[in-house]
Amino acid sequence: MNSETRSDAPHGMRVIPREQHSISRKNISKAALRVLYRLHDAGFAAYLVGGAVRDLLLGGHPKDFDVATDATPEEVKGLFRNCRLIGRRFRLAHVVFGPEIIEVATFRGTGEVGVENDGDRHIVDGRIVRDNIWGTIEEDAVRRDFRVNALYYDIADFSVRDYVGGMQDLTDRTMRLIGDPELRYREDPVRMLRAARLAAKLGFTIDASAAAPFKKLGHLLTEASPARLFDESLKLFLAGHGLKSFKMLEACGLLEFLFPATARALERGDNALRALVEQGLANTDARISEGKSVTPAFLYAVLLWGEVRDQAHGWMAQGFEMNEAWQRAAVHVVGEQCQRVAIPRRFTFTMEEIWSLQPRFEQIHRKRVFRLMAHPRFRAAFDFLLLRAHESQGMRELGEWWAHAQLLPPEMLAAALGGGGVPAHEAPTASASAPVRKRRRRRKPTRGKGDSGGA
Missing domain, CATH: 1.10.3090.10 (cca-adding enzyme, domain 2)
Structure with missing residues (x-):
């Protein structure tokens, strides 16, 4: 994929102009485009960001579209009557279009890492528990988890902006973290599961430096919110790539922290059980x-x-x-x-x-x-x-x-x-055709109506 570096771009930023990338507005939801255009027309920066940009560049069809902007949540709410503000840990605006929700996030700032109370940022034992410091798009990019998730589609000129090397990772089909992996996992241990899930979904490999801390820090997942891990498990196993996700979790040594009983049972070497789980x-x-x-x-x-x-x-x-x-x-x-x-x-x-x-x-x-x-x-x-x-x-x-x-x-x-x-x-088979002697009429049993739900 060709790209160019503009003279007015920050050091290292790549700008891929409209004619040199594969993203088409035809593949972006109408709701997301309405949000992007209204923000832009109101004088704010407006970018499609994250997984949607990544998947569009890979030829996929995203289901969710997230927007990043320099407008504050309150300013976003002022532009959309169908908007609600959510979140304490991360303040976000949700713009609702029927069943579709467009998540709008204000550019996050870097703040001063290591300070427990810095504005509206709160860190406990290295873990971010609240983070609502606004910043620039450059700061927002380095605050994201993986480089392939830090690509921005600019509605102003339809270019793609890459601040951290995400385009190269798409070419290499590799998951690389932004910043020091151990520090990033301590900030949010669920990032380890995200690495495994995205690698399985995209068919990517996990960079050695990103995978190295799993063994040391995997236990931090036991301190994550069980409700959040339930949501993450749905993304792992009920998004169409469950078998690959399962194998990736095992390969990364993370299964025991999410499903300890499953890991114990499989460690006993029961091949029939493994066949059941994988099937x-x-x-x-x-x-x-x-x-x-x-x-x-x-x-x-x-x-x-x-x-x-x-x-x-x-x-x-x-x-x-x-x-x-x-x-x-x-x-x-x-x-x-x-x-x-x-x-x-x-x-x-x-x-x-x-x-x-x-x-x-x-x-x-x-x-x-x-x-x-x-x-x-x-x-x-x-x-x-x-x-x-x-x-x-x-x-x-x-x-x-x-x-x-x-x-x-x-x-x-x-x-x-x-x-x-x-x-x-x-047992009788479906081909059994022996005559049946008439018996006294009985009430016909009611067949079960439960669904199989996955078989």
């Missing part, structure tokens, strides 16, 4: 690429399955009844996980149901089969069962039995089951 993530990625719905509950159930299963079997070995053993295991694993990632109760409840239904698939008795098929979480639990096919030949046959059973008319399934249980290898 579950791959299936979720496929559903997202096809525009299908997904739910975090199913994916979290996959990630935590190994620890839940092992603990449940441990409780049963100590003499606990099956249902109580599974309940104890689920409560313990979910409780531990929520200390790291604040999974909402509406998801943990579904996870616990998916887990508790797994042993019931092995109880192939007439009443229990129909009762299970009528359960609202049956579909999600069945999809989960299919993921477990790598555990054993018997588990694969069990999944096939239940798949065939769902294809049979209820009367035929009832007749095939008779009054007792049927081993999986003797």
Whole structure:
């Protein structure tokens, strides 16, 4: 990508004119353009910035568009009636256009690093807990995390401005931090997860200097807000590149700080469990690429399955009844996980149901089969069962039995089951066509309507 350096540009800044880059206003949301033009017409600087510029230059189609300006949040609010100011840690303006929100940030200043109270900047133990010091675009650029995220698209002349070498990193397909990596991670430990996520999403490598502090500083993630880590986990695993993100987290040694139970279970060398986790993530990625719905509950159930299963079997070995053993295991694993990632109760409840239904698939008795098929979480639990096919030949046959059973008319399934249980290898198939003796009419069972949410 060609570029030029203007004589009036700050030292090292590259300006890529309109004809030498691939960004087109046709690929920028109309809402973002309205914000950019109104700021510009009011006499303020207005730039598209961050991930949107990065992805547009790479030929992608961003979903979110962020704007940077020299207007203060209050000045932005004065220009847009559909604007609300949010944030205490970082004061921002959100301009709302129906379902779309354009985030507008005032240029951040550098301030004096190391001073605990500098204007509206507050630093505790090296970590920025509040930062509302305004500055210039040059200062704003060096305050951003990765060089590829510090590119600015200028609505005034449609050029791209690069203050820190982000264009070179796009060419090199490498994630490099701005500034000292250890200092930047101490300021905000979640940047380590962002490095892994963006590298996985973009197919980039993480520069050695950016990856070096992971081992030393990974434990700082345990001090991050569990609610914030939940949001970050959604970006990691439910944005269409979950399998790559998972492998990147493992390679970087960060998985244990986000999902400790998952890391422990995988460290035990269970190949079937690894196959289940990776297939579950791959299936979720496929559903997202096809525009299908997904739910975090199913994916979290996959990630935590190994620890839940092992603990449940441990409780049963100590003499606990099956249902109580599974309940104890689920409560313990979910409780531990929520200390790291604040999974909402509406998801943990579904996870616990998916887990508790797994042993019931092995109880192939007439009443229990129909009762299970009528359960609202049956579909999600069945999809989960299919993921477990790598555990054993018997588990694969069990999944096939239940798949065939769902294809049979209820009367035929009832007749095939008779009054007792049927081993999986003797189960009826969809091709079964033996005549069924008429029985007294029974109420037709209600099929479950739960969604699979990721299988």
